[in-house]
Amino acid sequence: MIYLLEDDDSIRNFVEYALNGNGMETKGFCKPSDFWEAMSKQIPDLLLLDIMLPEEDGMEILKKIRKHADTADLPVIMLTAKSTEYDKVLGLDSGADDYVVKPFGMLELISRIKALLRRASSNASNDEFNVDGLYVCISKHIVRVNGKDVVLTFKEFELLTLLIANRGTVFTRNQILQNIWGFDFDGENRTVDVHIRTLRTKLGECGDLIETVRGIGYKIGGQ
Numbered sequence: 001m002i003y004l005l006e007d008d009d010s011i012r013n014f015v016e017y018a019l020n021g022n023g024m025e026t027k028g029f030c031k032p033s034d035f036w037e038a039m040s041k042q043i044p045d046l047l048l049l050d051i052m053l054p055e056e057d058g059m060e061i062l063k064k065i066r067k068h069a070d071t072a073d074l075p076v077i078m079l080t081a082k083s084t085e086y087d088k089v090l091g092l093d094s095g096a097d098d099y100v101v102k103p104f105g106m107l108e109l110i111s112r113i114k115a116l117l118r119r120a121s122s123n124a125s126n127d128e129f130n131v132d133g134l135y136v137c138i139s140k141h142i143v144r145v146n147g148k149d150v151v152l153t154f155k156e157f158e159l160l161t162l163l164i165a166n167r168g169t170v171f172t173r174n175q176i177l178q179n180i181w182g183f184d185f186d187g188e189n190r191t192v193d194v195h196i197r198t199l200r201t202k203l204g205e206c207g208d209l210i211e212t213v214r215g216i217g218y219k220i221g222g223q
Contacts, residue, residue: 002113003044004028005017005035005061006079011102015079018106024113032056037146043071046117051080051091058092066095073139075116079104125132129164131221134206145206155180156199159192163210167221170213198223 001023006012012028019026027044029035032055047065051058058078065071077098078091091099098112130137135144138161143150152160158180162171171179173192181191196218200207209220 001042001044002026002046002048003035003038004048004079005032005053005058006030006048006050011079012139015106015109019065019113021109022110024110032061035061039071043074045120046075046077046113048077048079048113051078051082051087059091062094062096069140073120075120077109077112077116079109085188117135126165128176129167131164131167131209132206134164134203134209136161143203145204150202152199152202156195156202159195160199160203163218163220168219170216170219174216176217 002019003010004015004019004026006015006029009030011174012030015030016026027038029038032053044179049058049062053061058080061074062078067077075097076095077100078096079100079102080087080091081102082091083101088099088101097116100109100112127137133146134149136142141157142201143152143157143160153176162176162179167193176192196210198210200210203209213219
């Protein structure tokens with residue numbers, strides 16, 4: 001789903017028609033209040049945002065989007081008549097992913113949208129992991145086992161993401177301590193073993209995914 005916040009009826013209707021005609025489900029809004037109401041119900045895959053709007057300036061909307069955890073990574077393309085270099089730099093520095101100046105060519109806009117969605121999809125693939133019933137989303141700090149949420153401490157979550165993001169790699173206790181706690185293994189410290197044991201217990205059915213490699217350390221997946 002693509003949201004388009006644009007108060008010019010002719011531009012909004014044209015872009016909405018063109019994108020829907022190219023298989024991109026698009027919903028247009030002329031007022032920020034209507035847009036925020038829709039955002040409370042569904043967060044889109046991408047936002048096309050005008051700057052000069054009634055009720056609320058587009059730059060302020062962008063800043064709010066970037067500050068909120070649920071929308072911080074939402075792909076945003078500015079669609080605006082403001083065409084100076086300063087305006088472009090301001091928009092990009094404020095968190096816009098791309099900046100398109102009016103009047104624009106529809107084919108170019110569609111190309112930019114597709115490129116941004118590809119990048120967002122690529123980033124998401126490095127952020128979400130599904131392994132035999134275990135789901136982890138790093139950016140949203142979500143862990144689920146067979147669809148059920150699992151609550152972990154911050155260090156447990158960091159330990160799990162280290163292992164699942166590097167599936168097949170065996171980490172020694174020393175490497176884990178350095179990555180998660182920032183200090184070296186002294187031969188007596190049982191911090192890693194305690195956290196692994198607790199993590200396995202909390203993961204329940206998926207606890208066995210964390211394998212012990214005798215004499216070396218721990219891993220998830222691989223041969």
